[in-house]
Amino acid sequence: xxxxxxxxxxxxxxxxxxxxxxxxxxxxxxxxxxxxxxxxxxxxxxxxxxxxxxxxxxxxxxxxxxxxxxxxxxxxxxxxxxxxxxxxxxxxxxxxxxxxxxxxxxxxxxxxxxxxxxxxxxxxxxxxxxxxxxxxxxxxxxxxxxxxxxxxxxxxxxxxxxxxxxxxxxxxxxxxxxxxxxxxxxxxxxxxxxxxxxxxxxxxxxxxxxxxxxxxxxxxxxxxxxxxxxxxxxxxxxxxxxxxxxxxxxxxxxxxxxxxxxxxxxxxxxxxxxxxxxxxx
Numbered sequence: 001x002x003x004x005x006x007x008x009x010x011x012x013x014x015x016x017x018x019x020x021x022x023x024x025x026x027x028x029x030x031x032x033x034x035x036x037x038x039x040x041x042x043x044x045x046x047x048x049x050x051x052x053x054x055x056x057x058x059x060x061x062x063x064x065x066x067x068x069x070x071x072x073x074x075x076x077x078x079x080x081x082x083x084x085x086x087x088x089x090x091x092x093x094x095x096x097x098x099x100x101x102x103x104x105x106x107x108x109x110x111x112x113x114x115x116x117x118x119x120x121x122x123x124x125x126x127x128x129x130x131x132x133x134x135x136x137x138x139x140x141x142x143x144x145x146x147x148x149x150x151x152x153x154x155x156x157x158x159x160x161x162x163x164x165x166x167x168x169x170x171x172x173x174x175x176x177x178x179x180x181x182x183x184x185x186x187x188x189x190x191x192x193x194x195x196x197x198x199x200x201x202x203x204x205x206x207x208x209x210x211x212x213x214x215x216x217x218x219x220x221x222x223x224x225x226x227x228x229x230x231x232x233x234x235x236x237x238x239x240x241x242x243x244x245x246x247x248x249x250x251x252x253x254x255x256x257x258x259x260x261x262x263x264x265x266x267x268x269x270x271x272x273x274x275x276x277x278x279x280x281x
Contacts, residue, residue: 049078051103053191053223053230054085054095056156056170057203058184059212062247063156063168065093066216068191068224069239070231071100080234085242087251089114092130092157093244097189099149106137106151113137127159131171131179139177150175152188158246165206168246191223191230198222201279213243213254217266218276233263 054067067084070077078100085095086107094110096103113133118124125133134155141151155171162169170182185203187195198219207215220241224232233240240263244253270276 049073049082049100050229051082051084051097051100051189053187053189053195053220053227054097054154055187055192055195055199055216055219056095056154056182056185057199057207057212057216058168058170058205059207059209061168061209062158062245063170064209064212064216064243064245065095065154065156066220066241066243067095067097067189068220068231068241069234070229072229077231080231080237081239083242085244085253086111087244087253088130088155088157089118089124090250091124091160091246092127092155093246093251094134095154095156095188096151097153097192098151099144102141102144102149103151103153106141107153110134110137126161127157127169130157131155131181134171135173135177135179137177138173138175142176145175154186154188156246158248158250160248167248187219187223189223189230191220191227194226195219195223198276202277204280209245212245213259213262214266216243217241217259217263221266221270222276233267235264235267 049071050073051071052068056063056065065085069081069084071079071082082100084097085093088094088107088111092114094107096107110133114125114130134153138151141149145151152175153173157169159167159169170186172180172182172186172188184205185196185199187199199215202215202218220230221232223230238260240256240259242253243259244251
């Protein structure tokens, strides 16, 4: 990782007192590992795979994060089964939209940053600190974002220090690293206006987990209906959305069998109600 005078030995930088940020350590000793190279001559941002619709919503036990599986490259489908929801640590997850390669590199570094902090300090970062660290990483990517390699993630976590009933929290970001806490629900990506519209209709405080999962699947279905870059349930290939929950017990990616069953239920109900369910009164 870093230079040393003798092969197989750690350099003196490893033994120099410093802070608990792995990112700052890299910036001081190997800054090139933090930078994303500029696009090669003749390559356009549209020719780089981009992830599309992601969402998060709070429910009675915590927070749910979900995403469709499609990545696009201009008007082409680049990948049909992309994993857009990634665990950052035991009680935090990040869903990614935007430039896929840049986002995955950023998330790998973010996972290491959180683990490094906990090893050095002996305690995990607070959720607010995690949200701030991710904002700083996005800000470091601003030059690439101006070329079209933007990363627009959603961070969701279970805050053990918050009052009961408000421990599921959601943060969104802009390409310059602006951090915004969202309440109840939020969505990002090309299909997000349609997903947010569906969640505005379906979300309510204190939902059960099953109700939250159904609301997320309905929202992603609406996004796929009106946004060609968002993938709906792919029945022939058996590809369905990724849905994860974060509760007091930690991060859990919900099983493929259950999500497939609920997705098929949504598709079947849409045969008689193409516009989806009514908002509860």
